Each structure stands twice: as structure tokens, then as C-alpha cells.
Amino acid sequence: MQLTTLKKLIFDKNIFAFLRLGKQVDTVYRTSFVTAANSSGLLNSLNQGEQSLIQLQQQLTIDDTKRDALEAWLECGVRLGELGFRSGRYRLKGKLSRHLAKQENQIAAAMFEEAIRYHYDALLSAPVRMKQDKAYQLSDQDGKVIAQSSQILEPFVEEAIEWSLKHTQPKAILEVGCGAGKYLVYLRDRLASSEITAIDYQADVVAQANQTLLQNNIKDIDLRHQSFFDMQGESLYDLITLHNNIYYFTEEQRQTVLTQAHKLLKPGGQLLMTTSCQGGSSAITALNLWFSLSDVGGALPEVEQLKQSLGQSGFAHVNSKRLMPGESYFAFLAQK
Known part of the structure; x- marks a missing residue:
């Protein structure tokens, strides 16, 4: 030099x-x-x-x-x-x-990939996307990665399921957004005689859930590739669950989702939702950014706002519960 x-x-x-x-x-x-x-x-x-x-x-x-x-x-x-x-x-x-x-760390690997591929990209490209009005689409996500990543929340979702079963044993259950199928396995183990139906809008996610059921020798769950908005009928289910997916609906659609759930529930039936809400860690804040920049859904819900929306949809009793200490991850239980 x-x-x-x-x-x-x-x-x-x-x-x-x-x-x-x-x-x-x-x-x-x-x-x-x-x-x-x-x-x-x-x-x-x-x-x-x-x-x-x-x-x-x-x-x-x-x-x-x-x-x-x-x-x-x-x-x-x-x-x-x-x-x-x-x-x-x-x-x-x-x-x-x-x-x-390592095989035992695949859930952590999926979480890592979600953070780098989606959260990091949202942080990096947010100004450009806002200026160019270039929104994320559902096809920008790998459904398998998201489904696997969300399995880290499994213990908290199972706690929420037990909360919903504390005073009732539902005979007919609908799971909206089946993910990797892990919660379906838990429900079947917990409620051997209940009729369980599960739907998801993404075909690859349905295929992954089906594989999970087959691996657990479960063949009596009605698994469908279907939109929740296409569900027909009234007073069909004792329990409807939505785990980690309410933000996949726009803020305008959410009221319709809740109203549809109320319609499909039998009198006395319950709606159980688990979701990240605004006000959490940097990971949840980045998740909120991605959905705020997308046409897939909208910003993460606020706790009190979601409880108010449930009441406006006709639910008489609405309760919420923080599932993860120190984190903005909640369960909502609403009764028709």
C-alpha cells in the first residue's frame, strides 16, 4: 500500500x-x-x-x-x-x-427463515413499497414455512384449547385455517368422539395438514381446501377455532368473519381465537409491518378493538387471556 x-x-x-x-x-x-x-x-x-x-x-x-x-x-x-x-x-x-x-430444530429453522425472508424484507423495502403502492400478496409467502414456524406456539394454543373446554365438551368442531395440522391431532386426542372439520384457503397447507394426520393415523377428520366465506348453513358447530390467522383477513373482512362464525355456531357454542396483537416484541412488530404492507390481510388486531368487534357480531360473553408472559399473544373466547 x-x-x-x-x-x-x-x-x-x-x-x-x-x-x-x-x-x-x-x-x-x-x-x-x-x-x-x-x-x-x-x-x-x-x-x-x-x-x-x-x-x-x-x-x-x-x-x-x-x-x-x-x-x-x-x-x-x-x-x-x-x-x-x-x-x-x-x-x-x-x-x-x-x-x-438438526431435525429436532426444524421449527426453529422455519422461524428463522420467516424472520429473514419476510420480516427482514418488510423492514428493508417498506419505504419503497409504500411509495410505489406495491403490496405483498399471499403468493409471496411459503405456506409450509409459515405453518411450521407457527408450531412454536403449540403449547400456548393447547392451553387456549383447554381453556375453551373447561366447561363444555363440543360434539362438532370447525377449525378455520388448519396450518400444519398439529392442533387437529391435539383435538382428536383430547376429544375422541367429536366430529371435526378443518378448512384452509391454501392447498399446500391442506396437503401438509393431511400428511400430519396420516402420520398420526388419523383418518376421521374432514379436511377441506375451502374458503371460510364459502361455508354454508347455520347452527352447525359447538366450537369454531381460528389460530394465528385473523390478520390474514382485512380489517373490513374481520367483522364478516366474526359474523359468519356466529352464524355457524349453535346456541351456546364458542369461538376460540389465538392471535398476536399489537404492542408486542420486535418480532411481532415486524409481523405487523408485513401485514400492514400486504393485500393479504391487515395490521394485527388490538385487544380491546377485537373484543368490541366480537360483541358487535352478536357474541354475548367475550373474554381474553394473555397466553405468553410479557408478550402480546392472546386467546379470545366468545360464546353465542
């Missing part, structure tokens, strides 16, 4: 500012790489053992014309310390990659 170049570097505050931010920049690179490595199947492949470039190309179904690009991408992982490379073979090295590659 020439002396004149060194002098410029010493007096250039931008260079030192960049160097101070180096660790933060590496964190962005690392989380981005590991997210893509997990969703592409790279972590799973390397979790089986060391692999050559050709083996990874075949397993990831990469065309020969893109082999150089694949090698460049893998080199990023090596430089970031998430992959190791020796004697022409790649291996898992970094703590984050090794942690997310």
Missing part, C-alpha cells in the same frame, strides 16, 4: 465507520446465507456427511451452466465460517448451520 493511500484511509471517516460495522454486516450475510442453505436443502445434505461440489450440484438439482455460481455461493458460506472446505469436500462448520440442520 502506498503512503498516499494510507493517509487517505486514515482521514477518511467512512472507511473507519465501515470497519466498525463489519461485524453487523457479516451477521446480515451469515443469516442470509444460512436461511437459503436451509430452505434449499444444503444443510440437510451436509448434515449427512461431507460432500463434493458435484454431489451438491446433483442433490440441489443445479444445472451444469450454474456450477460456477453454486461454487461462488458455497464459497460465501466458507468465508462466513458456516461451511468448511478441505480436500475438495464441503462440510457443516458454523454453530448456526449445525444447529438448524
